[in-house]
Amino acid sequence: MGRITAGEYAGSYLLLAVEINDSWAFYISEDPRTGKADELKADDFWASDEDAPRLVEEMAVVWAEESHDAALEREIFDIRGEWHKRRRRNSLIRSLFRRPGQRD
Incomplete structure (x- = not known):
């Protein structure tokens, strides 16, 4: 987690998360505590290990x-x-379709 201080997203927050296939997820959002939720600027995209x-x-x-x-x-x-x-929802769905006595 960090604050972006330059460029198009300056002032927004960045959540950087490692993804699969040698890539990173960039989740960007303005601070929802300071504005109207439906007017917040937000974006997300993925970048390679080389570009991140x-x-x-x-x-x-x-x-x-x-x-x-x-x-x-x-x-x-x-x-x-x-x-x-x-995860909870997926676990519930699996339990609904599990045979009696079957474990995950």
Whole structure:
């Protein structure tokens, strides 16, 4: 988690997450605590291992302290919360179609 200080997204937050196939997910959002939710500028895109460092440098990201990372992510993006809901939902769906006595 960090704050973008340069370029098109200056002032927005960046959540950078490693993805599969040698790529990184860039999740970008303005601070939802300071504006109307339906007017927030947000974006997301994926970049290769080769391009990610250059993009982070161009955005001049100032990284949040590790101790504030999880709370800040929850307040700005809540992607981890969404992932948790999806895992629970998938687990429930699997349990509905499981044969009696079958385990995951």
